Amino acid sequence: MQREDQSHWSFSSPTMWDVEEDDEECWNKLENYRVKLVSIIDPIRITPYLRQCRIINRDDEEQVFNDPNLVIRKRKVGVLMDILYRTGKKGYVAFLESLELYYPHLYMKITGKEPTRVFSMIIDTAGESSLTQLLMNEILKLQQIIEEEKSRSKELTMWLSAKEDTIKQLQMKDGELRMHQDRVQKMKEERDTFSEELNKQKDENYDLALKFAKQSEEKNTLLMRNRDFQLEIEQLKQKLMRAEDDCKVERKHTLKLKHAIELRPSQDVFCEMQRKNDLLQAQNQELENALKFTNEGKAEKNRLYIQTLENDRRQALEEYQDLVNTVYNLRKDIRQAEDLQDKYVEEREVFELQCQTLKKDSKMYKERIETTLQQMADILVERDQAIKTREQFHLQYSKSLIEKDAYRKQLRELGERCDELQIQLFRTEGQLLATETKLKRLELPSQEDRSSNEEQVNKERGRLKKSFEEHYRRFGKRALRLKNGNHQEVDCDNTTESDTDET
Numbered sequence: 001m002q003r004e005d006q007s008h009w010s011f012s013s014p015t016m017w018d019v020e021e022d023d024e025e026c027w028n029k030l031e032n033y034r035v036k037l038v039s040i041i042d043p044i045r046i047t048p049y050l051r052q053c054r055i056i057n058r059d060d061e062e063q064v065f066n067d068p069n070l071v072i073r074k075r076k077v078g079v080l081m082d083i084l085y086r087t088g089k090k091g092y093v094a095f096l097e098s099l100e101l102y103y104p105h106l107y108m109k110i111t112g113k114e115p116t117r118v119f120s121m122i123i124d125t126a127g128e129s130s131l132t133q134l135l136m137n138e139i140l141k142l143q144q145i146i147e148e149e150k151s152r153s154k155e156l157t158m159w160l161s162a163k164e165d166t167i168k169q170l171q172m173k174d175g176e177l178r179m180h181q182d183r184v185q186k187m188k189e190e191r192d193t194f195s196e197e198l199n200k201q202k203d204e205n206y207d208l209a210l211k212f213a214k215q216s217e218e219k220n221t222l223l224m225r226n227r228d229f230q231l232e233i234e235q236l237k238q239k240l241m242r243a244e245d246d247c248k249v250e251r252k253h254t255l256k257l258k259h260a261i262e263l264r265p266s267q268d269v270f271c272e273m274q275r276k277n278d279l280l281q282a283q284n285q286e287l288e289n290a291l292k293f294t295n296e297g298k299a300e301k302n303r304l305y306i307q308t309l310e311n312d313r314r315q316a317l318e319e320y321q322d323l324v325n326t327v328y329n330l331r332k333d334i335r336q337a338e339d340l341q342d343k344y345v346e347e348r349e350v351f352e353l354q355c356q357t358l359k360k361d362s363k364m365y366k367e368r369i370e371t372t373l374q375q376m377a378d379i380l381v382e383r384d385q386a387i388k389t390r391e392q393f394h395l396q397y398s399k400s401l402i403e404k405d406a407y408r409k410q411l412r413e414l415g416e417r418c419d420e421l422q423i424q425l426f427r428t429e430g431q432l433l434a435t436e437t438k439l440k441r442l443e444l445p446s447q448e449d450r451s452s453n454e455e456q457v458n459k460e461r462g463r464l465k466k467s468f469e470e471h472y473r474r475f476g477k478r479a480l481r482l483k484n485g486n487h488q489e490v491d492c493d494n495t496t497e498s499d500t501d502e503t
Contacts, residue, residue, distance in 0.1 A: 026092045027085050033110055038077045046098040053094040055087055165434055172430040176423050183419055241360055245353045
């Protein structure tokens, strides 16, 4: 930095170098700024001034610009500085004047003074005409640059207008995308609501199924209890019938005993027979006693007669005994026959009672079988009717679902159509904006044409808006009609099955 400060104070003006310093010292001090000069200077700008000062010729200029090895600008600046270094102090002064003209900030940095733009070198070498020619050339270049900048600014304005159009189109597309996003969000919300309703309907259906299962179980238990009660009633009926049969048998036995008791001899008859037996025994004893007395008195006389009487009596007693035995045997046989008869009669009565009970049991079982068959037939009829009603409900449910899906599809199509019309409206508005911008760019001959075009554009826009509003109203009314018709038909179809229809 100290060296740079010293160099700042050492440079006073380009003409003073003849007196103060030689060529080597000037270019050595300038080498301190070589890197900055090479990085900043453009050789195309300073070569015309150097050529006007007659420091470089055409060959040097071709060497700088047309050498294939010098592709980079920094190398070109380095070669140009080397060419100027060979010219000595004259090239150094011309280089500083070119910096003073084209790069005043570098000139101030190197010399430490404000640029005066004296251009002594070009005046001394080529005269004032060359300076004016140079300045004119620079002015022409600047005018060309200004025209290029104007054309570039026009291109930029065109580009900006095109970008504005693209921005408007992108805004329109953004609006369309937002509409689509809103539509998608609405569809997602509808899907979420439908899924929630579906879950609710599933839960309700599950609860109804549980209730139905519980009621069916309760019904089965009640049927089983009813069947058990019927069996108990039938058992009680059987017991009652058996008790009635036993009562009838006992009643018959009591009648027989009563009849036997009535047929049995009475106590008076028994006493009379006992008295007669006692009389007969007493007579027999008297006869024996008489025989004893007679035997004692007339033993000898009547022995033969008594023996004959005894023999007759024995024979009569034996015959009587035989008759008594036969009578006893006959009575015994009669009693046995009567017992057998009673036994057979009892068995016959028992068999008759058993036959009656079996008939009653068979009749009861027949009635039970008939009742069960009737119940089974009723159950089959109820089952067929329930199946028919279930099929009818399923058909009605499927029809309502199909109609509901069709109405939802129509509503969705109408909503999509409405969105498409809105998108079409946005696009037409974008097209109108694009046409407006194009019309603004065009230079029309008169203000009347502009006003007429604006009126046409406004009319076209109004016409498009009216057509879109008419289409929107038409589709909105149609959607409302379809929606109202859908609700009315669903309400008229089946009010009790509305929840299942939603699922």
